[in-house]
Every structure is written in C-alpha cells, then in structure tokens.
Amino acid sequence: MNEFELIAEQRSDVGKGASRRLRRDGKLPGIVYGANKDASMIVFNHNEIMHQLEKEAFYSRVLTLKIGKTTQKVVLKDLQRHPFKRSVLHIDLQRIDEDQKLTMRVPLHFINEETCIGVKQDGGVISHLMSEVEIVCLPKDLPEFLDIDMSEVGINETLQLKDIKLPEGIEIYSLLHGGDDAQPIVSVHIPKVSAADEAAEAAEAAEEGVETTEGTEAAEAAGESTDSPAKDDTESQDSES
Structure with a gap:
C-alpha cells in the first residue's frame, strides 16, 4: 500500500x-x-x-x-x-485519532461485470446507481474502496445497500442513522430501445416498403409491355381477315 x-x-x-x-x-x-x-x-x-x-x-x-x-x-x-x-x-x-471512528466516503468498485449472469446469458445492461458510499470506521480499518460482485446478478435484478459485503469494522453511515437499507446501488435490466432507434427502424421499414412497391410496379409494367405486341398482332390478323 x-x-x-x-x-x-x-x-x-x-x-x-x-x-x-x-x-x-x-x-x-x-x-x-x-x-x-x-x-x-x-x-x-x-x-x-x-x-x-x-x-x-x-x-x-x-x-x-x-x-x-x-x-x-x-x-x-x-x-x-x-x-x-x-x-x-x-x-x-x-x-485523525487512532482510537476514534471517522466518517468517510469511499468509492464502489463493480467487479465481474463481464461475467454477470444477467449480461452474459440474457443480454442485459448494467446501470450504476451509486458510485460511492459513506462509511464509519476506525482509521486502521479504512478501506480504499468497496467491491461489489456482479457475477451472480440476473436480469431485472437490483443490488441494494444491504447487499454490500462490508469488511469487519466497517458500517454504513446512513444505516446507522435510520436510512433505507433497500436503497439501490446497481441494477441489470433489458436494454431500452431509444426513440432514435425506433425512428431509424421505422424509416428502414418504410424504405423497404417503397422498394417492394416499386418492384411490383416495375414487374407489372414489364408484363404489360410484353402483352402489347401480341395484342397488336391479333388485331392485325383480324383486320386482314
């Protein structure tokens, strides 16, 4: 260290x-x-x-x-x-006084995100809802950061303050003062399609529809063009008769 x-x-x-x-x-x-x-x-x-x-x-x-x-x-x-x-x-x-507890903010490190069940198996995305937490401890116990293991978090699941695995001698300040232990810190959820993506998909679908319509019209026009000479020949033969 x-x-x-x-x-x-x-x-x-x-x-x-x-x-x-x-x-x-x-x-x-x-x-x-x-x-x-x-x-x-x-x-x-x-x-x-x-x-x-x-x-x-x-x-x-x-x-x-x-x-x-x-x-x-x-x-x-x-x-x-x-x-x-x-x-x-x-x-x-x-x-600091070595014998007196102090209150400090320490960062949260989210580990094993690449092997997170909700991401790897279900295609979810991770949303970090908290980046640090305020703790109370003696100076000798002060951690540089706290690890949050994401490996077992499934799709549509959330980790809360109470889920943080605290080293011995560490307490969360807000929970010592009646705070909500269900406060979310990170979640895994299904990706939301943005308005821009929806607009792009709609435009692509519309473009494909136009191409299909144009192709159909072209085919019909080609058919009419093929039929016209035959019709003219028939009319010519009738005239000669």
Missing part, C-alpha cells in the same frame, strides 16, 4: 486577498483541524496536490501531513475546485 505524504507550510496571512496572492504564486491555501487541537492555516504547492488528486486512493486513505519537522495523520475532508478551470482553490484536512 503506497503512502501519501503531503508537504505543507504554516501561513499567517489570511483572508481572500492573501489567498489570491498565494494562488498567483502557484500555492494552494488550506486548513487542518480536528483531534481536539486548534485549526492551523497551511499552504501547499498547488501542482503537487493536483498530481495526488489524480489517484483515486488519495480521497479515501489516511495521509501523512508534514509541516516542518512535525508529522501528523490526516484525511481529506473537502476540496473547493475552480468552477471551470482545472485547479483547486482550497483544501480541508482533518486530523
């Missing part, structure tokens, strides 16, 4: 103006709080954080934060992203 180490510096200048100056210099303002300690205003190298954010595990892993000569264990709690630029405006980190 790879360790994530974040290098930060303390900052004393706060406020919107100070934060804008930091961002212009390629820095990322942030804050670290929790574990019954005072919050600290910190600053990171923006590009280094952007590089870490490309890794899925960064969002659900215990991180090592180094400020000067001190280190502390933290988790990512919030990111403020720029509305249209590929950049981050602010980052929030929470200190």
